[in-house]
Amino acid sequence: MTKTGSTSGEFDIIRQAFAPLASAMPGALDLLDDAALLDVPAGEQLVLTKDALVAGVHFLETDAPDLVARKLLRTNLSDLAAMGAAPAGYLLATAWSPDCDDAWIQRFADGLRQDQEEFGIALLGGDTVKTPGPKTFTLTALGRVPRGTALRRGGATAGETVYVSGTIGDGFLGLMSLTGKLPAGAVSKTDAEYLEGRYHLPRPRLALGQRLRNVASACLDVSDGLVADLGHLSEVSGVGINLYLDQVPLSDAARPLTEADPALVARLVTGGDDYELAFTAPADLAGEIEAISSELNLSITAVGTVVEGAGVRGFDKSGAEVVFDRAGWTHF
Ligand SMILES: Nc1ncnc2c1ncn2[C@@H]1O[C@H](COP(=O)(O)OP(=O)(O)O)[C@@H](O)[C@H]1O
Ligand SMILES: Cc1ncc(C[n+]2csc(CCOP(=O)(O)OP(=O)(O)O)c2C)c(N)n1
Ligand SMILES: [Mg+2]
Ligand SMILES: [Mg+2]
Ligand SMILES: [Mg+2]
Known part of the structure; x- marks a missing residue:
């Protein structure tokens, strides 16, 4: 043998x-x-x-x-x-x-x-x-x-802003590209390589996380999907979150795909494999967040607001609520 x-x-x-x-x-x-x-x-x-x-x-x-x-x-x-x-x-x-x-x-x-x-x-x-x-x-x-400065999921309060680093949906699209699930010719070779690279190699936002100590009221990383993970944050914080889908940051490689198929956005915010940080901060820290973004040369985008209540609600450009088939990845 x-x-x-x-x-x-x-x-x-x-x-x-x-x-x-x-x-x-x-x-x-x-x-x-x-x-x-x-x-x-x-x-x-x-x-x-x-x-x-x-x-x-x-x-x-x-x-x-x-x-x-x-x-x-x-x-x-x-x-x-x-x-x-x-x-x-x-x-x-x-x-x-x-x-x-x-x-x-x-x-x-x-x-x-x-x-x-x-x-x-x-x-x-x-x-x-x-x-x-x-x-x-x-x-x-x-x-x-x-001691005592770790960011937690539990500190968000109503009235605060919800931010996300980088861009959302690239890892999910990278997996689709690698498994032949993108329509033929939908992305250029360069864009496909970028998206596949985002699936293979997440970019842990270590500098941002450390810079957000004493700034963010709550934070987590996006692994399961933006909607699912904001759901985890909202649950631990005991608040609701309104997510504005047209504000969700997309890469130059992802945007042509969502322009061709606007319904795809709902899948990008529930697909996972992002490994970006999502966090909340009081509205009066908007200038500070902008300064951190410039300092780290990393885009940070306001995507929602913390409200009283529970759960994550998605809204499109017209203000209509978008209902998701599923919030993100679960193993069971
Ligand atoms: N098998 C396990 N034993 C103990 N703790 C676990 C187990 N699975 C998950 N956890 C804990 O439950 C929490 C949520 O898990 P998970 O969704 O995997 O978080 P993350 O997305 O940050 O990895 C984390 O605090 C994690 O440490
Ligand atoms: C081959 C393949 N199929 C599907 C996925 C999508 N996927 C699998 S697990 C997962 C969520 C993240 O993994 P998990 O074990 O939940 O990590 P954690 O949330 O604990 O960080 C996603 C988006 C993938 N990454 N690769
Ligand atoms: Mg995590
Ligand atoms: Mg885990
Ligand atoms: Mg998970």
């Missing part, structure tokens, strides 16, 4: 592919002990988050291993951004499917190395297993905030 997949042993993989990613972290103990050690500076709090990526659910089986690894790290960094935290380190659990050979695993590790450098973070430890099922990767990201 010919052996497929990785020809290295479990500990060879840890030594060769993953220990180098931990070398900058003394507390990782070169991945030779049972667990890592981490000091928390006085006056700070640790922020901890975990997200999993499963082949066929969060990424495509055909996606390149380095892109899968980087998306895994970035979706978790997006949760740190949502809390206003600075990245401190991460733990990684990998369940390799039978078809993952040594080269696949090394390219996955290379992707992590690339993003570790970009985001100034390193590996603290993890676990390595094989699975007869789809590839499954889980990452726990650790971040730091000055």
